[in-house]
Amino acid sequence: MKKRTSLKDIAEALGVSVTLVSYVMNNKTKEGRVAPETAQKIRQTAKELNYQPNQLARSLKSKRSQTIGLIVADISNPFFANLARTIEDEAHSLNYTVIFGSSDENHIKLKKVLDFLTTRQVDGFIIAPTDECKETLIELKKSQIPFVLIDRYFEDLPTNYVIIDNFQASLDATNHLLKKGHEKIGIIHYKSELIHFKQRVNGYLKALEMSGISPDPKYMQEVTYANFEADIKAALRNLIYEEEVEAIFFCTNTLALEGLKQMFDWGIKAPGQMDVVAFDQNVVYDFFNYFIPHIKQPIKEMGQEAVRILIGQINEKVPKINTVCLRTTLETQTIDQLKLKT
Amino acid sequence: MKKRTSLKDIAEALGVSVTLVSYVMNNKTKEGRVAPETAQKIRQTAKELNYQPNQLARSLKSKRSQTIGLIVADISNPFFANLARTIEDEAHSLNYTVIFGSSDENHIKLKKVLDFLTTRQVDGFIIAPTDECKETLIELKKSQIPFVLIDRYFEDLPTNYVIIDNFQASLDATNHLLKKGHEKIGIIHYKSELIHFKQRVNGYLKALEMSGISPDPKYMQEVTYANFEADIKAALRNLIYEEEVEAIFFCTNTLALEGLKQMFDWGIKAPGQMDVVAFDQNVVYDFFNYFIPHIKQPIKEMGQEAVRILIGQINEKVPKINTVCLRTTLETQTIDQLKLKT
C-alpha cells in the first residue's frame, strides 16, 4: 500500500513547519495569524498531494475515536439490519463511524465482541443486550465507557436505554383480539429473563384481566432459543388442536414468522381461520390474503435516539442517565383499506 | 470516560520501563531476555489494572488498522445484511474489525462513504459497486488501498472480485422455464450498465437461442431504480395483459419480491397461474402455495472468499489480482418434496 500523504509531506514540500500546516488544515488560523498566501499554498499542495487526515493519529491525540460500536443479536435479522441502517445514517451525519458485531443472543459471545471492539477505542456502544449479560454490563459501567441499550434493558440496572412500551403494545394487541370477540387467546413467547419479553406477557395478562377473563396458563406457550422451530411447532399444535384457542398473539418478529409459516404449512389461513397479531413488521405480511395485524415499531426513531443519546453522553462531563420509551402503533388496516390507497 | 490503563501505568506501578512491559505483553521476551519473575509481575499488574492495548496507537505505529471497510448498497437489504454477517464472522476470526457504509446505489454517495472510511485508515475495502462508480474505483486503485468487489464488477477494470456466474444462473433459470414448455418467456431486469445485470439478460437470450426461439424485445422489460414500484407494475401489466407471456424471470431479489407482491395483489397465483423464476432467496417464498423456483446464491462462500482475498492482498507485497466466480444453484423443489423432508 502506498504511503498516504501526511502533514509532514506537505510541510516538507513547502519548507514550512508541520504545525503551520496543521493550523491551516484545521482552519485554526486564529486572528489572521497566518499569511493568506501561505495558507493558500498549503491548501493547494494538500489538494495536489491528495491529503487526507489520519483519523487514527488524531484520535490518539484527542482520545476520541469518533467511532461507536454497535452490538446486536444478529445483523442479518431484518429488525437489527434496519436498526443498523438508521444508526449508520445518524452516526455518519454526526461524523461518527460505526463498527458492529453480532452476539447471537449469547452473553459469552457478547462479552467477547465487546472486548474486541473496546480495544478499538470506541467512544461508546449501542447494545441490544442478551439474556444473562447483566454482569458484563455492570463491568462496562465500571469502565465508564458510555453506552445505550436498545430494544431491551434491565429493570434493576440504571443505564441509558431506548425501548418501546412493550406493555402497552401487548395490551393493544390483546385488546384487539378481545374486541373481535375472542376469549380463548393464546400467546407464544420466548423463555427469557429479559424484562421486555416479560412485559409483553404482562400486557397480555392485563388486557385479559381488564376484560374480566382469568388467564389460562395452558394458553401461554414458552419457546426456547435453542430449540426454536420444534418448540413453536409444539406450541402451536397445543394451542390450536388441544386447547382450541380462537386467536394467537406472537410476541416477536421471529416467532410470528415461524409460527405463520407453520400454520401456512398446515393449511390454516391466518387470519382467515385463525386471528393473530404479530410483533414487528415483515415483508411477508404483504403476501397474505388478509391483512396481518401487527405492532409497528418506530425503528428509525429508535436508532436516531440511541445515537443522539450516546453522543450526548460522550460529550457530557457528568453524564445523566437518559431513558427513552417510544410508543408503538397497532396496524389493523384491512386489505380493502390498503387497496384503496394504492 | 475514565482513563484506560496504558503500558505506562503498568510500568510506573512497577518502576520498570514501558518497553519492558510492551515486550512482556507481546510475548517478545526473546530468548529468555526477561526475568520470569518480572514477567510474572508485569502480567499480574496488567490483569489487576485491566489493561487492554490501545489498538489505535498500535495501528499508528504498525500502519495497519486491522479494519476493513464494507460498502454495500443498503445494509438493510437482506442480501447485503446476510453478506455483512458472514463478512463480520470471517473478519473477526482473523482479528479484523468491520466498519460499514451504505451507498444507496448512488455513486456520489459511494464516493463520500469511501472517503469517510478512508480517513479511518482502513486496511482495505469490500465494495458492492454501483452504476457509474468506475471512476471512483480507478482513483481507489491509484491510491493502492486494496479492495475486493463483491456481487458486481466491471469487465474492463482489472480488480479483485467475488461474483457469481450470472450468465449460467440465468441460463439455468430460463432453461427451467423452457423445459416446462413455455415459449413466451418474459424477463424483468434493471436498467443498468452493471455487467452482472447484463449477463443475466445474456443468459436468458442464450437459453432462448439454444432452444431455437428468437427473442422478442417486447418480452424484455426494463425497470429503473428511481421509479422502482411503478415501473414494475407497468412492466408486469405489459407482460401479462398485453404480451400474454407464459412465464416470467425476475432478475433480482428486489424485482422478484415487488413483482410477486404485485401479482399477488392482482390475484395472479405464482407459480400456479404464472410460472416464475426468482433471483436469490427470500423468506417470503415459504408463504406460497407452490414452491417458487429461484436461484440460490452461495452468500456465505462469497463473504468468506471476499475477506480472505482482501486480507491476502493486504499482506502481499506485490499483490496479484484475484477473481472468484461462484456457481449458483437453481432450486426447483416442489412443495410436496419439501414437505416430505420436514
Add this chain to the structure above:
DNA sequence: ATAACACGCTTAAACGTTTAAGCAAATAGA
C-alpha cells in the same frame, strides 16, 4: 526614541504503542 504589540511562523511535548540499539552487571570461557 523606545516600549508595546501585532504578525507569521517554529519549537516542543504529548497521545500509546513498537522496536532497534545500547548499557551495566553477572556469568562463562580461557
Add this chain to the structure above:
DNA sequence: TCTATTTGCTTAAACGTTTAAGCGTGTTAT
C-alpha cells in the same frame, strides 16, 4: 585474571496528529 558473552533491563526514536508556548521582525503609539 582477564576477556567475552549472556542476562535483564533502558534509552530513544518513530508513527501522524494537536496545541500551548515562544521568538524574531516590523509596525504603531507615546
